[in-house]
Amino acid sequence: MSKENVLHFLSEAAKDERIKSQLKFASSHEELAGVGSQAGYEFSPEHVEEALTELKQKPGFFSALAEAVLLLFSPPHDDYPATGVQPFSGDVPSKH
Numbered sequence: 827m828s829k830e831n832v833l834h835f836l837s838e839a840a841k842d843e844r845i846k847s848q849l850k851f852a853s854s855h856e857e858l859a860g861v862g863s864q865a866g867y868e869f870s871p872e873h874v875e876e877a878l879t880e881l882k883q884k885p886g887f888f889s890a891l892a893e894a895v896l897l898l899f900s901p902p903h904d905d906y907p908a909t910g911v912q913p914f915s916g917d918v919p920s921k922h
Contacts, residue, residue, distance in 0.1 A: 828868065828869040828870065828873040829869070829873050829876045829877045829880065831862070831867050831868060831869040831873065832862070832867075832869045832873050832874050832876075832877035833877050833880075833881075834867070835862045835865065835867040835869070836877070838865075839861075839865075842865075845861065845865055848861045848864070849861055854871070855871035855872075855874040855875055856871045858871075858874050859871045859873075859874055
């Protein structure tokens with residue numbers, strides 16, 4: 827049951843900015859379990875490992891992970907034309 831608590835916690839954490847900000851500093855299964863406990867979810871570091879192992883085995887996990895990484899670390903979406911930024915074509919201000 828606790829593995830399910832981990833999965834439910836991670837699902838809720840994705841929607842909650844406060845929990846997301848706390849998870850940014852979690853660098854171990856123990857710290858993740860601590861953040862979960864503060865949010866009212868009971869699970870151990872071992873349950874975190876079980877849940878992550880299960881997620882890794884799901885079909886499409888790594889392609890979804892790769893897409894998320896590319897989205898996070900790619901340049902922001904913008905409205906520049908495919909040729910890039912256009913050269914300046916206005917008047918240069920005169921120096922006084």
